[in-house]
Amino acid sequence: MSPQNSEQARWFVDEVLPNEANLRSWLRARFPAIEDVDDMVQKAFTRLLKAHDSGPIANPRAFLFVTTRNMALNQLRHMRYERPPDANEVDPLSIADEVNSPLESMAKEEEL
Secondary structure, three states: OOHHHHHHHHHHHHHHHHHHHHHHHHHHHHOOOOOOHHHHHHHHHHHHHHHHHHOOOOOHHHHHHHHHHHHHHHHHHHHHHOOOOOOOOOOHHHOOOOOOOHHHHHHHHHHO
């Protein structure tokens, strides 16, 4: 292991890893819809290590929690746009169009 990798490993064990349990419990409590907490935590660790490669991180704990929060919000945003599995198909022709046509609207406005 190169000196840089051993230094990074020491930094990770000393500064980041002690926050793992708190991060997992915070993530479960704050975002119960997230199913794979382990995957989310691993992705946050990866992003943190990549950021640490480019320079020192002043507060690794804050970086870790903010990164995880942003990833969770992003995942929830994507989940919202996916069609739920129990959603029924809607026939557009079966929906009654109660809105007046532009000509009917203009005629009613002229009457008023």
